[in-house]
Amino acid sequence: MAKTDSGLGGLKYDPSKRARPPELNVFFALVGIVVIFEVLGRLIYGDSFLFNTRDNVDTLFNNQRLQVIILQVSIVGIIALGVTQVIITGGIDLSSGSIVGATAMITMSFAQTWLVNGNPNPKAIFGEAWMDLPVIVPVVVGLSCGMIAGLINGALIAYTRIPPFIATLGMMVSARGLSKWWSNGNPISFPTEGYAAIGKGLNPVLIFVGLAILFYCIMNYTKYGKHCYAIGSNEDAARMSGINVKNHKILVYAIAGTLAAAAAIVVSSKNLTAQAGMGVMYELDAIAMAVIGGISLQGGRGSILGTVLGALIFGVIISGFTFLKLDAFYQEMVKGVIIVGAVVLDQWRQQSRARGK
Amino acid sequence: MSKIILETRSLTKHYGGVHALEDANFTLLDGEHVAVVGDNGAGKSTFVRQITGVEQRTAGQIFFDGAEVNHGGPLEARESGIETVFQTLALADDLDVPSNLYLGREIIKFNLGPFSILDRKAMKARTLEALQKTAVKIPNVDNPIRNMSGGQRQCVAIARAAAFASKLIIMDEPTAALGVQETAQVENIIRGLKERGVPLILVSHNLRQVFDLVDRIVVFRRGRIVASLRSDETDGNDIVSYITGVKGNADAAVA
Ligand SMILES: Nc1ncnc2c1ncn2[C@@H]1O[C@H](COP(=O)(O)OP(=O)(O)OP(=O)(O)O)[C@@H](O)[C@H]1O
Numbered sequence: 053m054a055k056t057d058s059g060l061g062g063l064k065y066d067p068s069k070r071a072r073p074p075e076l077n078v079f080f081a082l083v084g085i086v087v088i089f090e091v092l093g094r095l096i097y098g099d100s101f102l103f104n105t106r107d108n109v110d111t112l113f114n115n116q117r118l119q120v121i122i123l124q125v126s127i128v129g130i131i132a133l134g135v136t137q138v139i140i141t142g143g144i145d146l147s148s149g150s151i152v153g154a155t156a157m158i159t160m161s162f163a164q165t166w167l168v169n170g171n172p173n174p175k176a177i178f179g180e181a182w183m184d185l186p187v188i189v190p191v192v193v194g195l196s197c198g199m200i201a202g203l204i205n206g207a208l209i210a211y212t213r214i215p216p217f218i219a220t221l222g223m224m225v226s227a228r229g230l231s232k233w234w235s236n237g238n239p240i241s242f243p244t245e246g247y248a249a250i251g252k253g254l255n256p257v258l259i260f261v262g263l264a265i266l267f268y269c270i271m272n273y274t275k276y277g278k279h280c281y282a283i284g285s286n287e288d289a290a291r292m293s294g295i296n297v298k299n300h301k302i303l304v305y306a307i308a309g310t311l312a313a314a315a316a317i318v319v320s321s322k323n324l325t326a327q328a329g330m331g332v333m334y335e336l337d338a339i340a341m342a343v344i345g346g347i348s349l350q351g352g353r354g355s356i357l358g359t360v361l362g363a364l365i366f367g368v369i370i371s372g373f374t375f376l377k378l379d380a381f382y383q384e385m386v387k388g389v390i391i392v393g394a395v396v397l398d399q400w401r402q403q404s405r406a407r408g409k
Numbered sequence: 410m411s412k413i414i415l416e417t418r419s420l421t422k423h424y425g426g427v428h429a430l431e432d433a434n435f436t437l438l439d440g441e442h443v444a445v446v447g448d449n450g451a452g453k454s455t456f457v458r459q460i461t462g463v464e465q466r467t468a469g470q471i472f473f474d475g476a477e478v479n480h481g482g483p484l485e486a487r488e489s490g491i492e493t494v495f496q497t498l499a500l501a502d503d504l505d506v507p508s509n510l511y512l513g514r515e516i517i518k519f520n521l522g523p524f525s526i527l528d529r530k531a532m533k534a535r536t537l538e539a540l541q542k543t544a545v546k547i548p549n550v551d552n553p554i555r556n557m558s559g560g561q562r563q564c565v566a567i568a569r570a571a572a573f574a575s576k577l578i579i580m581d582e583p584t585a586a587l588g589v590q591e592t593a594q595v596e597n598i599i600r601g602l603k604e605r606g607v608p609l610i611l612v613s614h615n616l617r618q619v620f621d622l623v624d625r626i627v628v629f630r631r632g633r634i635v636a637s638l639r640s641d642e643t644d645g646n647d648i649v650s651y652i653t654g655v656k657g658n659a660d661a662a663v664a
Pocket residue numbers: 424427428429447448449450451452453454455456
């Protein structure tokens with residue numbers, strides 16, 4: 053029998069020549085895109101994208117711009133954390149944007165304050181008894197709403213075996229309907245100070261980073277994470293190995309729904325208002341972040357770290373376009389190109405891997 | 410004489426009008442290695458699927474380890490000590506070797522329900538141990554198995570079955586589509602199982618391999634067991650004539 057050396061069975065293995073982790077490529081892309089904007093900015097406007105050029109501020113980087121970038125991506129980034137888990141199991145979630153809308157409306161109704169400048173709240177949804185509740189109430193109500201929506205998604209997918217695309221598309225339409233029906237299309241405003249504090253300043257960033265670290269650990273170090281990858285990789289094998297695939301899927305979609313609700317809480321708190329149209333297109337932005345971060349839409353591959361980097365790339369591009377004073381139309385057009393481009397890139401990677409290159 | 414580990418009595422499986430398995434009486438002794446041979450569609454995989462609980466039989470009884478069993482699914486069979494290498498392998502390509510070996514039975518460091526913390530070190534250490542027994546060649550067990558060769562993947566599936574010191578191992582065509590070297594590797598694993606005294610049912614079309622490896626050969630033909638012969642008391646021509654129906658009939662004596 054063969055003897056075992058460094059690799060098993062006497063095969064030579066050089067750990068220093070390991071394939072680069074895919075996240076590193078995403079990171080290089082991030083750096084590359086920043087450099088492109090830096091160069092374009094200096095060529096076209098003689099202004100720096102990344103560095104501070106104002107004399108009255110004493111910082112190396114343009115902190116204001118960096119803050120805008122991370123603040124911008126934090127809210128959708130929270131959703132993208134859930135979407136990442138869904139896609140890794142081989143599914144897709146189109147409902148997150150609408151869940152943001154519906155939960156924002158419902159949550160805000162429980163977060164209102166009774167007296168605005170001494171007058172009763174003109175936007176009050178419920179009576180006085182339901183006003184000025186402790187901040188924990190709207191938060192729990194909101195997260196529960198998102199979780200229930202996710203549970204419905206998951207149960208539909210696990211038990212009726214309809215494709216995730218269809219199940220979550222249904223939820224997308226229904227939840228949007230709910231958010232419009234909730235207050236007959238009127239915005240809901242004037243939250244309590246406690247609620248308004250959630251999304252103040254850089255809090256959204258802290259919440260995003262905290263959740264990203266939490267789910268990074270969960271995906272890498274727990275049974276749940278392992279089973280996500282196993283199901284996305286080979287669902288039959290997962291089932292034969294004794295993983296309860298149905299329950300796992302329900303859990304994954306429930307977590308995704310809860311994260312969408314968390315994003316709803318942050319965004320409504322930050323804006324001090326909730327509107328029926330909140331979160332439109334967030335689901336696509338979240339999927340885009342995951343895709344740019346190197347996730348495979350076939351399932352089984354991708355990571356939280358990749359998605360966080362993808363979110364940063366996303367933010368840099370949006371901010372870079374604003375910096376170059378390009379119209380919002382161009383931004384959207386290019387966003388679409390980037391999403392498709394990232395998927396095409398993923399396909400190429402898979403094909404070249406299959407050819408053994 | 411060692412005890413009987415597996416016995417089927419009048420095991421029958423019909424798919425609608427297709428009589429895929431008829432009245433199969435089969436016994437396997439503890440430590441014995443038996444090959445199941447037969448033409449395509451003879452009912453070999455069907456037989457395996459009934460024993461491993463993947464499908465529910467039409468009629469008959471299965472006795473395993475001294476008691477009658479009614480496995481509702483592959484999991485129950487596995488928990489009772491039957492490990493199977495299915496024709497499809499049942500591996501998760503994006504996971505590394507330890508994760509595949511321990512899929513669905515992970516070693517836990519800290520129990521938090523579904524969010525239990527995995528003991529990756531322990532799983533890796535035991536995986537290396539298990540793989541060394543099988544003499545499989547794998548450069549780095551931390552790589553996803555997607556990039557591994559067919560033989561390596563096959564060996565991972567077999568090592569998984571072999572590692573969980575089970576009471577019975579069933580392999581459905583484990584060397585189909587493997588190269589010469591990989592086939593030899595798998596055969597070495599099977600010899601190792603023999604030394605360890607783990608009983609085995611090997612489904613194979615490769616008669617050379619069958620004669621090399623097993624104690625007894627059971628021939629299936631059109632859903633029935635038509636022969637059960639000690640491999641040192643028969644030869645290839647004999648087996649082929651049973652497979653093709655030149656010799657034997659459905660009432661052949663079964664050991
Ligand atoms: N799910 C099914 N539904 C209907 N017929 C089936 C089903 N599974 C198997 N059969 C039939 O049962 C018979 C036995 O099939 P089985 O897969 O057991 O053959 P096998 O001996 O394993 O053949 P091979 O050597 O090609 O793997 C075949 O005629 C097959 O068509």
